[in-house]
Amino acid sequence: MAEGRVIPIVPLSAAQAEVDRVLTICNACRYCEGFCAVFPAMTRRLSFPAADVDYLANLCHNCGACLHACQYAPPHEFAVNVPQAMARVRGETYAGHAWPRALGVLYQRNGLVLSLALASGLALFLVLAVMREGGFWQRVDGGNFYAVFPHGLMVSLFAPVFAFVVLALAMAVRHFWRGISPGEASGPAVGEAARDALRLRYLDGGHGEGCNEADDRYTLARRRFHHFTFYGFLLCFAATCVATLYHYLFGWPAPYGVTSLPKLLGITGGVSLVIGTAGLGWLNLKRHPTHGDVAQRPMDRGFIALLFLTASSGLVLMLVRSTAALPLALCVHLGAVMALFLTLPYGKFAHGVFRVAALLKWAIEKRQPNTVGVGE
Amino acid sequence: MVDVLVVGGGNAALCAALMAREAGASVLMLEAAPREWRGGNSPHVRNLRCMHDAPQDVLVEAYPEEEFWQDLLKVTGGKTDEHLARLAIRASSSCRDWMRSHGVRFQPSLSGALHTARTNAFFMGGGKALVNAYYRSAERLGVTVRYETPIDRLELQDGRFVAACAGERRFAAKACVLAAGGFESNREWLREAWGQNARGEWPADNFLIRGSRFNRGVLLKHLIDCGADAIGDPTQAHMVAIDARAPLYDGGICTRIDCVSLGVVVNREAKRFYDEGEDFWPKRYAIWGRLVAQQPGQIAWSIIDAKAVGRFMPPVFPGVRADSLPELARQLGLDEATFMRTLEAYNAACRAGTFDHTVLDDCHTEGLTPAKTHWALPLDTPPFHGYALKPGVTFTYLGLKTNEHAAVHFDGTPSGNLFVAGEMMAGNVLGQGYTAGVGMSIGTAFGRIAGTSAARAALRERVHG
Ligand SMILES: Cc1cc2nc3c(=O)[nH]c(=O)nc-3n(C[C@H](O)[C@H](O)[C@H](O)COP(=O)(O)OP(=O)(O)OC[C@H]3O[C@@H](n4cnc5c(N)ncnc54)[C@H](O)[C@@H]3O)c2cc1C
Ligand code: SF4
Ligand code: SF4
Numbered sequence: 082m083a084e085g086r087v088i089p090i091v092p093l094s095a096a097q098a099e100v101d102r103v104l105t106i107c108n109a110c111r112y113c114e115g116f117c118a119v120f121p122a123m124t125r126r127l128s129f130p131a132a133d134v135d136y137l138a139n140l141c142h143n144c145g146a147c148l149h150a151c152q153y154a155p156p157h158e159f160a161v162n163v164p165q166a167m168a169r170v171r172g173e174t175y176a177g178h179a180w181p182r183a184l185g186v187l188y189q190r191n192g193l194v195l196s197l198a199l200a201s202g203l204a205l206f207l208v209l210a211v212m213r214e215g216g217f218w219q220r221v222d223g224g225n226f227y228a229v230f231p232h233g234l235m236v237s238l239f240a241p242v243f244a245f246v247v248l249a250l251a252m253a254v255r256h257f258w259r260g261i262s263p264g265e266a267s268g269p270a271v272g273e274a275a276r277d278a279l280r281l282r283y284l285d286g287g288h289g290e291g292c293n294e295a296d297d298r299y300t301l302a303r304r305r306f307h308h309f310t311f312y313g314f315l316l317c318f319a320a321t322c323v324a325t326l327y328h329y330l331f332g333w334p335a336p337y338g339v340t341s342l343p344k345l346l347g348i349t350g351g352v353s354l355v356i357g358t359a360g361l362g363w364l365n366l367k368r369h370p371t372h373g374d375v376a377q378r379p380m381d382r383g384f385i386a387l388l389f390l391t392a393s394s395g396l397v398l399m400l401v402r403s404t405a406a407l408p409l410a411l412c413v414h415l416g417a418v419m420a421l422f423l424t425l426p427y428g429k430f431a432h433g434v435f436r437v438a439a440l441l442k443w444a445i446e447k448r449q450p451n452t453v454g455v456g457e
Numbered sequence: 458m459v460d461v462l463v464v465g466g467g468n469a470a471l472c473a474a475l476m477a478r479e480a481g482a483s484v485l486m487l488e489a490a491p492r493e494w495r496g497g498n499s500p501h502v503r504n505l506r507c508m509h510d511a512p513q514d515v516l517v518e519a520y521p522e523e524e525f526w527q528d529l530l531k532v533t534g535g536k537t538d539e540h541l542a543r544l545a546i547r548a549s550s551s552c553r554d555w556m557r558s559h560g561v562r563f564q565p566s567l568s569g570a571l572h573t574a575r576t577n578a579f580f581m582g583g584g585k586a587l588v589n590a591y592y593r594s595a596e597r598l599g600v601t602v603r604y605e606t607p608i609d610r611l612e613l614q615d616g617r618f619v620a621a622c623a624g625e626r627r628f629a630a631k632a633c634v635l636a637a638g639g640f641e642s643n644r645e646w647l648r649e650a651w652g653q654n655a656r657g658e659w660p661a662d663n664f665l666i667r668g669s670r671f672n673r674g675v676l677l678k679h680l681i682d683c684g685a686d687a688i689g690d691p692t693q694a695h696m697v698a699i700d701a702r703a704p705l706y707d708g709g710i711c712t713r714i715d716c717v718s719l720g721v722v723v724n725r726e727a728k729r730f731y732d733e734g735e736d737f738w739p740k741r742y743a744i745w746g747r748l749v750a751q752q753p754g755q756i757a758w759s760i761i762d763a764k765a766v767g768r769f770m771p772p773v774f775p776g777v778r779a780d781s782l783p784e785l786a787r788q789l790g791l792d793e794a795t796f797m798r799t800l801e802a803y804n805a806a807c808r809a810g811t812f813d814h815t816v817l818d819d820c821h822t823e824g825l826t827p828a829k830t831h832w833a834l835p836l837d838t839p840p841f842h843g844y845a846l847k848p849g850v851t852f853t854y855l856g857l858k859t860n861e862h863a864a865v866h867f868d869g870t871p872s873g874n875l876f877v878a879g880e881m882m883a884g885n886v887l888g889q890g891y892t893a894g895v896g897m898s899i900g901t902a903f904g905r906i907a908g909t910s911a912a913r914a915a916l917r918e919r920v921h922g
Binding site: 105106108109110111112113114115116127146147149150151152153156157158159287288290297298452453 | 493494500501503562564565579580581582583584585586589593704707709710711712713766767770771772773
């Protein structure tokens with residue numbers, strides 16, 4: 082081993098030290114190497130400094146397989162619980178890499194922050210609706226939202242928030258990326274990381290039967306509901322993008338007909354999101370109590386609930402557009418969207434960008450020669 | 458009354474229960490351990506040795522029957538029943554599909570160890586995942602499982618099984634399979650078997666048990682007392698040298714020390730006692746437990762220098778580390794002068810050729826006793842590391858004599874409805890020695906045979922009785 086250390090030794094947090102302890106046991110055992118990328122990545126190391134712990138923790142999909150299969154799981158005195166140890170560190174990495182730095186504390190009170198954001202978003206739009214005189218219980222010609230909130234007003238509210246979200250997440254992941262010193266990303270590595278992320282490869286259990294939820298049985302439920310959620314989110318996002326193009330490029334203002342592209346995308350996306358988040362919420366309630374970090378449940382559930390509310394209120398809005406409930410439904414929907422956007426960089430959504438970064442590092446790293454050649 | 462009673466809850470018991478149930482018998486399984494400790498030694502296993510004539514799913518090349526048999530013959534020094542051994546070997550070639558049908562999953566050997574990917578199929582997630590899969594399957598098929606039910610005696614009548622008892626509880630059945638493991642966690646029995654040595658020590662008192670604390674051999678002893686035929690020697694067991702700081706029970710795989718062949722091993726008197734470079738470590742793995750058991754205090758230290766780091770499986774506990782050999786001796790509590798004499802003699806005797814820890818290389822010692830025949834590099838590059846070793850018992854070989862139907866024998870006569878599988882009879886095949894993965898080959902083959910035999914016996918009785 083190289084004696085003269087070039088990497089400064091950063092003291093480990095308690096959560097990082099636990100991952101270090103657990104992975105030292107795993108590295109001497111290695112029975113779980115087939116489940117996911119964490120174990121093959123681990124075998125390239127003999128020790129686990131802070132940056133490696135952060136990287137490996139974000140490579141973990143919290144699938145639970147290595148807990149149910151662990152011969153050293155509690156009540157064994159070694160008390161190995163990889164998914165839980167990893168989840169705690171992930172929580173710390175989200176907070177520790179948050180941008181601006183000071184806002185990292187928002188993670189600690191995530192449930193509260195979410196509710197406040199939701200309440201203020203709602204209040205904002207209700208007050209605006211009242212101020213624009215019509216109030217929030219009235220019929221609107223042709224279901225035209227812009228009669229309630231003019232397009233310009235919506236853009237002036239959402240565009241800065243959206244820009245901030247993108248900036249905050251980009252800065253956070255950049256900070257994380259630098260910390261884990263990943264090396265050069267080649268085309269094939271990027272392609273593989275993207276595929277793994279889009280397919281949620283590591284929720285297949287390594288044998289295609291899925292991961293663990295309530296017990297040692299394998300199930301594809303989480304992978305599927307996550308797909309519904311993620312692709313539903315993308316479809317809704319695409320709907321917004323197409324609508325924006327229509328508006329600015331072609332000068333076709335909303336509302337659009339049910340068979341228009343933005344509507345089709347939005348409806349499919351909304352339904353998919355509702356199915357996905359309902360499924361994920363249900364799985365989260367039934368999850369084996371020792372998987373993951375119980376302290377992060379408010380964050381997980383808050384995010385799932387907010388996504389569900391955003392999608393379902395969007396669908397409701399569609400249904401009530403010709404009734405007097407339109408302005409109210411619009412306020413609820415916009416309030417939820419606003420809350421969702423405001424909290425994206427400081428909630429469960431962050432796992433997406435950190436995980437993709439970790440997957441990319443793994444895709445890069447596995448293409449490099451392994452310097453630890455222990456043989457068998 | 459239930460048709461088949463299965464005593465035990467590990468691999469052999471599960472194989473028997475599943476086969477009996479598939480044959481149409483009603484099955485009750487009695488496991489001594491609580492649910493969270495279920496499965497005995499089986500949650501600690503990693504792979505299964507499999508014969509195959511051509512590449513097959515996770516197995517590369519071929520490992521034909523004859524080669525498997527020769528390997529077994531070599532490690533056992535002939536202490537094996539060829540008929541039963543060949544039965545197990547052949548069964549190992551066809552059991553994987555059946556295992557898969559009950560949810561067991563195999564994985565390609567990712568560590569790229571070609572020689573093990575040829576002979577052994579690795580379980581995805583290891584033995585605990587296998588045990589979980591079998592329990593799920595058993596539950597689905599309607600096998601009843603009772604945990605925390607340690608059977609302490611059987612009711613027998615003229616060599617036939619009548620009932621099993623756990624304290625006040627009595628379980629009658631038409632047939633029974635015994636698969637309650639060896640006696641490795643019965644400290645008194647180990648002590649008695651190993652006795653007192655010339656130094657006045659009781660060596661077994663210093664043994665660690667790598668597996669389950671529930672394999673106490675209560676039934677084995679009871680059956681031998683009842684006149685069942687036994688086979689094997691109570692001091693024979695799979696014993697490896699493991700980290701002396703390992704827990705007393707269930708230390709499992711991670712407490713192994715893999716650097717023995719890369720350095721030297723000294724005993725409490727700071728002297729070497731065996732050729733550390735005799736052969737590849739996986740082949741020699743299972744002899745070091747007994748070697749250490751014969752040393753004073755049943756302890757030894759594996760010493761390496763910086764050159765070895767990264768070339769062996771990372772140890773679970775950090776070694777004692779020092780910047781010079783005398784300092785290492787002091788930290789390990791070994792006599793510094795003797796230690797230095799041993800190390801200096803070794804270093805001076807090294808005839809370094811081309812070091813390669815993946816082949817039997819030409820680095821050896823000259824004029825040294827005991828010699829180190831391969832991988833002999835001088836220990837000269839600080840920091841130095843020392844790992845204390847103790848004997849770790851994997852499982853014992855003394856068991857019940859059996860035949861190709863897995864029947865328990867009384868005075869040479871096979872019982873009509875009492876069968877045995879797994880560690881409780883592995884000694885029929887493994888009189889001594891060990892070759893990786895063969896415990897599961899024997900347990901799976903005989904577990905399945907015992908389950909089938911028991912179902913047949915029970916269903917026959919159902920027709921006639
Ligand atoms: C660390 C370790 C690693 C190993 N690795 C491998 C490997 O990779 N490959 C391999 O082939 N072999 C391996 N072995 C050996 C392997 O564990 C055994 O060969 C195999 O698991 C034996 O299965 P079994 O069902 O006979 O016994 P066990 O799995 O030990 O099961 C015995 C069962 O009986 C129960 N029991 C005990 N007494 C009673 C009683 N009185 N009443 C009711 N129930 C009772 C126990 O609780 C347990 O459930 C390993 C062993 C260890 C310890
Ligand atoms: S989780 Fe447990 S069984 Fe899996 S590699 Fe780690 S220590 Fe081994
Ligand atoms: S919980 Fe799943 S994803 Fe995480 S380390 Fe374990 S097996 Fe891998």
